[in-house]
Each structure stands twice: as structure tokens, then as C-alpha cells.
Amino acid sequence: QVQLVESGGGLVQPGGSLRLSCTASGSSLSIYVMGWYRQAPGKQRELVATITSRGRLNYADSVKGRFTISRDNFKNTVFLQMNSLKPEDTAVYYCNVQYSIGGYWGQGTQVTVSS
Numbered sequence: 001q002v003q004l005v006e007s008g009g010g011l012v013q014p015g016g017s018l019r020l021s022c023t024a025s026g027s028s029l030s031i032y033v034m035g036w037y038r039q040a041p042g043k044q045r046e047l048v049a050t051i052t053s054r055g056r057l058n059y060a061d062s063v064k065g066r067f068t069i070s071r072d073n074f075k076n077t078v079f080l081q082m083n084s085l086k087p088e089d090t091a092v093y094y095c096n097v098q099y100s101i102g103g104y105w106g107q108g109t110q111v112t113v114s115s
Contacts, residue, residue: 002026002104006095009109012085016113020080022095022106033098034071034078038091038111045094049080063089085113 008020024031035050035058049069050058057069068081078095090113095106 002097002099004095004097004104004106006093006106006109008080009093009111011112011114013115014085014087014113016085017081017083018085018111019082020093020095020109020111022078022097024076024097024104027099027101029099029101031073031076031097031099033096034069035096036069036078036080036093037096038089038093039108040088040091043091048093050096051078082111085111087113089113 003026004022004024006022008018012018033050033052036048037045038048039045048060048063049067051069051071066084071078091111092108093111094108097104
């Protein structure tokens with residue numbers, strides 16, 4: 001049973017920073033892609049950033065230059081460093097991992113950017 005454990009969300013002022021982490025466990029298979037998505041109230045879930053097992057990166061235009069995704073393949077952990085946060089970044093952030101057998105979601109962690 002694959003499990004994803006997320007941490008690092010919280011309340012931060014505009015211009016501040018947060019770092020999210022997500023660790024996958026329960027499978028010995030290799031993880032192809034790890035990523036972060038977010039869903040704001042009343043909106044659809046959207047991609048924030050992904051990283052492949054070879055380090056190929058993909059970012060949403062809205063976070064380019066402010067967010068950085070990285071991963072530790074030995075620990076099956078993906079990170080999202082979020083800088084220069086804006087109120088419009090407020091959302092529930094979900095971790096996603098893709099194995100050869102399918103994809104899995106984390107439970108979500110709330111990020112609130114407000115003064």
C-alpha cells in the first residue's frame with residue numbers, strides 16, 4: 001500500500017517562504033515522476049511543478065522564478081521551496097507520485113498567504 005506523507009504547509013505573510021515535503025513509502029518500484037499540484041477554493045486542481053527521475057523539471061508559469069522543486073531519490077522524497085509567496089498562492093497543495101503501476105495522491109497540506 002503506497003502512502004504519501006506531506007508536511008510543511010501553514011500561514012505565511014505575502015513575500016514569505018515555505019518549504020513543502022512529501023515522502024512516499026510502501027512500494028519498491030521506482031518513481032518516475034514526483035510533483036505538486038494545488039487547488040484553491042472554487043477552482044480546479046492545477047499543476048504547480050513536476051520533476052522526473054532524471055531531473056527534468058516542469059513549472060506552471062505562475063510560479064516560475066519563485067518556486068523550486070527537487071527530489072531525493074534515495075528517500076523517495078520530493079520538496080517544494082516556495083519563495084516570494086503571494087495571496088493567490090493560497091490553496092491546498094497535493095503531492096503526486098507516478099509509478100509504473102499508477103499514480104498516487106497525498107492528503108494535501110494547506111498553504112495560506114495572508115497579512
